[in-house]
Amino acid sequence: MSWLAAALEWQSRAVVGRHLRVYLRNWYTAFLPPALEPLTMLLAFGAGLGGYVMSLTWQGRPVEYMTYVAPGLLAYATFMTAIFQSLFGAFIRMRYQRTWEGQLTTQVELSHVVWGEVLWAAVLSTMYVAIISLVLVALQAAGLIALDLRWLPALWPASFVAACGFGALGLFFTAIVPTIDHMNLPVFLIVLPMGLLSSTYFPLEHPVLVALNLINPLYHLAQAFRGALIGGPVAGHLAGVVGLSALLLAILVPLDLRLLRRRVLGD
Amino acid sequence: MPALLDARSLVKHLGGRRVVDGVDLACESAQVVGLLGPNGAGKTTTLRMLYGFLRPDAGSIHVNGVELGRDLVRAKRAIGVCTQDDTFDGDFTVEQNLSIAARYFRPRPTDLGRRVAELLERFDLAGYAREKPETLSGGYRRRLMIARALVHRPRLLFLDEPTTGLDPQARMGVWDLVDGLRAEGLGIILTTHYMDEAERLSDALTVLARGRVVARGTAKTVLGDLVGEHVIVVDAGPGAAVAAWLTARGRGEPASVLGAWHVPVSGEELAEFARAFPTLRYEVRGPTLDDLFLKLSLAP
Numbered sequence: 001m002s003w004l005a006a007a008l009e010w011q012s013r014a015v016v017g018r019h020l021r022v023y024l025r026n027w028y029t030a031f032l033p034p035a036l037e038p039l040t041m042l043l044a045f046g047a048g049l050g051g052y053v054m055s056l057t058w059q060g061r062p063v064e065y066m067t068y069v070a071p072g073l074l075a076y077a078t079f080m081t082a083i084f085q086s087l088f089g090a091f092i093r094m095r096y097q098r099t100w101e102g103q104l105t106t107q108v109e110l111s112h113v114v115w116g117e118v119l120w121a122a123v124l125s126t127m128y129v130a131i132i133s134l135v136l137v138a139l140q141a142a143g144l145i146a147l148d149l150r151w152l153p154a155l156w157p158a159s160f161v162a163a164c165g166f167g168a169l170g171l172f173f174t175a176i177v178p179t180i181d182h183m184n185l186p187v188f189l190i191v192l193p194m195g196l197l198s199s200t201y202f203p204l205e206h207p208v209l210v211a212l213n214l215i216n217p218l219y220h221l222a223q224a225f226r227g228a229l230i231g232g233p234v235a236g237h238l239a240g241v242v243g244l245s246a247l248l249l250a251i252l253v254p255l256d257l258r259l260l261r262r263r264v265l266g267d
Numbered sequence: 268m269p270a271l272l273d274a275r276s277l278v279k280h281l282g283g284r285r286v287v288d289g290v291d292l293a294c295e296s297a298q299v300v301g302l303l304g305p306n307g308a309g310k311t312t313t314l315r316m317l318y319g320f321l322r323p324d325a326g327s328i329h330v331n332g333v334e335l336g337r338d339l340v341r342a343k344r345a346i347g348v349c350t351q352d353d354t355f356d357g358d359f360t361v362e363q364n365l366s367i368a369a370r371y372f373r374p375r376p377t378d379l380g381r382r383v384a385e386l387l388e389r390f391d392l393a394g395y396a397r398e399k400p401e402t403l404s405g406g407y408r409r410r411l412m413i414a415r416a417l418v419h420r421p422r423l424l425f426l427d428e429p430t431t432g433l434d435p436q437a438r439m440g441v442w443d444l445v446d447g448l449r450a451e452g453l454g455i456i457l458t459t460h461y462m463d464e465a466e467r468l469s470d471a472l473t474v475l476a477r478g479r480v481v482a483r484g485t486a487k488t489v490l491g492d493l494v495g496e497h498v499i500v501v502d503a504g505p506g507a508a509v510a511a512w513l514t515a516r517g518r519g520e521p522a523s524v525l526g527a528w529h530v531p532v533s534g535e536e537l538a539e540f541a542r543a544f545p546t547l548r549y550e551v552r553g554p555t556l557d558d559l560f561l562k563l564s565l566a567p
Contacts, residue, residue, distance in 0.1 A: 011340075014370050021359045021367075075359065098354045104320060105348035105416070106371035107340050266319050 003254050006111035007119070015108060015116025016123060018099075023124065026101050032092050034081075034128040038135045040142075045069050045201050059232040067145050071229045072200035074159070075222035078199045079198075081128045082121040082163035083191050086170030095120055100264055110264065114171060114256050118249075120148060122160045127222030127239055129159045131156055132209050147229040162221045165245030168252035175259035196223055217244035269332045270292065270295055271345075271393045271423045271454035272317065277326035279312050286312045288478035289326075294423065294454040301469030302458045309478040310458050311427070312352075316454065318348045318425050331422055347421035349412045351428045351458075355400045361411055362387060362396040365418050372419040386414040388399065390444070404438025413444060418477035423454045430464060442468060462556035472556075476563045486556065493500060494554040494562055499540060501549040503528045514544055522561035531558060 018140040023030055050065035059066060078150060093099040100113050108116075133152050139145050178232065197209055198218040215217035220240030227234040261267050279287040287309045295298045304310050315321045315327060328335040331345040355364050365383045369376050376382050383440040385515050387393040390410040395403060400411055409429055416424060426445070430438040438461075445468055449455060459465050465472060466486045474489055476481040482489040503511055503523050510520065513530065521530045529555060532540060 010373060011371065015491075018356075018367060080469050097357050098352065099356055101350065101355055102354035102368075103371060105318070105350060105354065106368060106419075107343045107373065108371050109339065111282075111329065249298075264314070 007115045009106040011112035012115040019120040034131040034167040072223035076200040078159040081125040082166035083170040084088045118167040122163035126160045134192040150226045152159035164252045165248035171256045299455040301472045303466040308475040322460035345422045346425040347416035349416040368415045374562040390414040490554040493560045499530040
C-alpha cells in the first residue's frame with residue numbers, strides 16, 4: 001500500500017505547491033474562467049434552454065429550470081476541471097514541459113508526481129466550485145435562482161473527494177494516449193457523454209442511464225448538490241460519491257502508476 | 268570510509284533484452300568517473316539505475332552508505348542529477364527554478380536565499396535571474412541545469428552528456444565548472460560522447476559495451492588495453508597488401524574513416540609493419556577514445 005501512503009507524504013504536497021504557485025501567478029487567468037463559466041452556462045442552459053423548458057419536476061414538485069441547473073453546474077465544474085487538469089495539464093507537464101522528469105531527479109518519486117497531479121486536480125476543482133458558489137450567491141441575490149445556499153460550503157469536501165477520483169481517471173487517459181491529438185478520443189467518447197448524461201443539466205429517466213448512473217460518482221455528486229440546494233436526499237448520494245471515488249482511486253492510481261512508470265521511466 | 272557510490276553486479280532487462288549485465292561502478296569524493304561506451308552500450312540505463320529512475324533487476328547500489336533499494340528518498344538527498352535534456356521548469360524564472368527545486372528536498376537546504384544567490388553568482392546566471400530559462404543560450408541553460416542539480420548541496424553529481432550541442436567556448440565553461448566542483452570534494456559521474464572531454468575531465472574511466480564493463484582505469488590504461496599502443500593511419504585505397512598483413516595476424520578489417528584505415532597496433536607490430544611496408548606512406552599516432560569507440564562499435 002505504499003502507493004496510498006505516498007498521497008500523504010511531503011513530496012506530493014510539494015508537487016501540489018508547485019502547481020498552485022504557477023496557477024496563482026495571474027489572478028485573471030486563475031479566477032476569471034471559473035467565475036465566467038457558470039455565467040455563460042447558466043445563460044446558455046438556464047436562460048436560453050430554460051426559456052423553452054420553463055420548469056421541471058424534482059422530487060415530486062416543480063422547479064424552475066435555472067434553479068435545477070445551478071447545482072448541476074457545480075458537479076459539472078468539479079468533473080470537467082479535474083479531468084481537464086489531469087488530462088491536458090498533466091500531459092503537457094509530462095510530455096512537453098518535462099516538469100515530471102525534473103521533479104523525478106529530486107527526492108520526489110513517481111508515486112508523488114501521480115498523487116501530486118491527482119490532488120492538484122482536486123484542489124483546483126474545489127477552488128473552482130468555491131468561486132462558482134460565490135457566483136451563485138450573487139445570482140441568488142439578483143433573484144435569478146432560488147436555492148437554499150446555507151449548506152453549500154459543507155459540500156465542497158464532497159467535490160474534493162469526487163475530483164480526486166476524476167483526476168485519477170484523467171491521468172489514466174494521460175498514461176495511455178500516444179499524442180495530445182489523441183486526447184479527443186477520451187474527451188468525446190467518455191468525458192463529454194459522462195459530463196452531460198449524469199443529470200447535471202437535465203434529468204434522465206431512461207432505465208439504462210438510470211442504472212448506469214448508480215455507479216457514476218458524477219451523478220451522485222450532482223444529486224447531492226441538488227438535494228442540499230433545492231431540497232431532497234443528500235446522505236445516500238454523498239455515500240455514493242465517497243464510495244465510488246474511493247473505488248476509482250483504488251483501481252486507477254495503482255494502474256496509472258504502472259502505466260506511467262513504463263511511459264515516463266521506460267521501466 | 269565507504270565510497271560515495273558503490274554499485275555492484277547491476278543487471279537490467281528492458282523489452283526482454285538484457286541491457287545491463289553485471290556492471291560494477293564506484294566513485295569516491297573529489298573524483299570524476301567517466302562512463303563511456305557506444306550507443307546501445309547500456310550507459311543511460313546504468314545511469315538511470317544509479318540515480319534511482321530505474322530499479323535494477325539484480326545487484327545493489329549504495330550512495331553515501333545508503334542502499335538505494337532500501338531507502339531511495341534518503342539516498343537521493345545526497346544525489347544531484349543533470350539530465351541530458353533540459354528539464355528545468357519553464358513556468359518559472361531562472362532564480363525560481365533553483366528555489367522550487369530546493370523544495371523537493373528534505374531537509375531543505377538551510378539559508379536557501381543565500382544558496383540560490385551563491386549559485387546564480389557562481390554559474391554566471393545572476394544577470395538572468397528573472398528571465399525565463401527558454402530565453403537563455405544553450406550554454407547558460409546547461410549552467411542552470413547544473414546549478415539546479417547542486418541547490419541542495421549533494422555529495423554525488425550525475426552529469427549526463429553535459430556539453431552536448433554546446434559551442435567550444437560554452438563547453439570549456441562547463442569543464443571549468445566541473446573542475447571546480449571536483450576540487451570542492453564532489454564525486455561526479457560523467458557520460459559524454461566527446462573523447463577530449465572524457466580524457467580531460469575524468470580521473471577514471473569505465474567503458475561499457477553490450478551492457479558489460481569492458482575496461483576501467485585511467486584513459487591511458489583503458490586505451491592501451493583495448494586499442495593498442497599506437498594507431499597506424501593508412502589510405503584504404505591501395506590497401507590489399509595491408510589487409511593481407513592484418514589477416515595473417517588474425518585481425519579483421521580495421522575501422523575506416525573517410526577512406527583511411529585506422530589500425531591499432533602494439534609497439535612490436537608497428538616495427539613489423541614498418542619492415543613489411545618500407546615504401547608505404549602512413550601516419551602513426553597515439554590512440555584516442557575515438558579509436559576505442561570505433562573498435563567497440565565494430566566488435567561482433
